[in-house]
Amino acid sequence: MEFLNNKSYQNYDFKSLKQIFQRNSWYMTRKNLLKTGLNRYDLEKLVRNEVIAKVTSKLYKWKNINFGEYEDLIDISVIEPRGVFCLYTAMDFYKLSTFVSDKYYLAILRTDWVPKGLEQYPVIIKKWIRRTFSLGIDLQKVGKNTIRIYNLEKTICDCVRYRNELGLNTLKEILTSYLQKKSKDLQKLYLYAELLGISKILNNYLGMIL
Numbered sequence: 001m002e003f004l005n006n007k008s009y010q011n012y013d014f015k016s017l018k019q020i021f022q023r024n025s026w027y028m029t030r031k032n033l034l035k036t037g038l039n040r041y042d043l044e045k046l047v048r049n050e051v052i053a054k055v056t057s058k059l060y061k062w063k064n065i066n067f068g069e070y071e072d073l074i075d076i077s078v079i080e081p082r083g084v085f086c087l088y089t090a091m092d093f094y095k096l097s098t099f100v101s102d103k104y105y106l107a108i109l110r111t112d113w114v115p116k117g118l119e120q121y122p123v124i125i126k127k128w129i130r131r132t133f134s135l136g137i138d139l140q141k142v143g144k145n146t147i148r149i150y151n152l153e154k155t156i157c158d159c160v161r162y163r164n165e166l167g168l169n170t171l172k173e174i175l176t177s178y179l180q181k182k183s184k185d186l187q188k189l190y191l192y193a194e195l196l197g198i199s200k201i202l203n204n205y206l207g208m209i210l
Helices: 014-024 030-034 040-048 068-080 085-094 128-136 152-159 168-179 187-195 199-209
Strands: 027-029 052-056 057-064 104-109 123-128 137-142 145-150
Touching: 014 027, 014 057, 027 030, 027 137, 030 040, 030 057, 040 052, 040 104, 052 068, 057 068, 068 104, 068 137, 068 145, 085 104, 085 145, 104 128, 123 128, 128 137, 128 187, 152 168, 152 199, 168 199, 187 199
Parallel strands: 104 123
Antiparallel strands: 027 057, 052 057, 137 145
């Protein structure tokens, strides 16, 4: 990049900066970037010249990295590391339905506040009580980054819980897809359903398919 050869930056080690980003999974806060010797004007130039990209006013990522199809999910995860992807987003991740929402669904604790920066993404926030929120959280590797998303069985239970929002046809498709998966764990599914108080409802809908 010609920008990196600019005389005003000749004493700055951009190779080290890239290595710092890499060690932090390609994301860095504004505060930590300023500690490397850059100032706010440098950050503006780096963004303008597409060396780094601004995710939020306080968060940046290295620009020339291929984050793949899950880039938005990674951004959202870094902005809100406590959140867990759920419902339509989890359905799409596990290929449970042919319907793909244009929104990202993220669950947080009912007592947590929504961080600034998420408003620039099409995110639907679901605030759940601790018992519902904490059950079935899984860590999934996407590229070199990790996202928090509900596992397959918790996703099925959440879809049953939100069956009126999803619609009967979508729910049937999801349950049919789940039953066809080799990775399904029916014992875990029934355990989760019992803990969430939806075991009878789940049995009723599975009975329509089996």
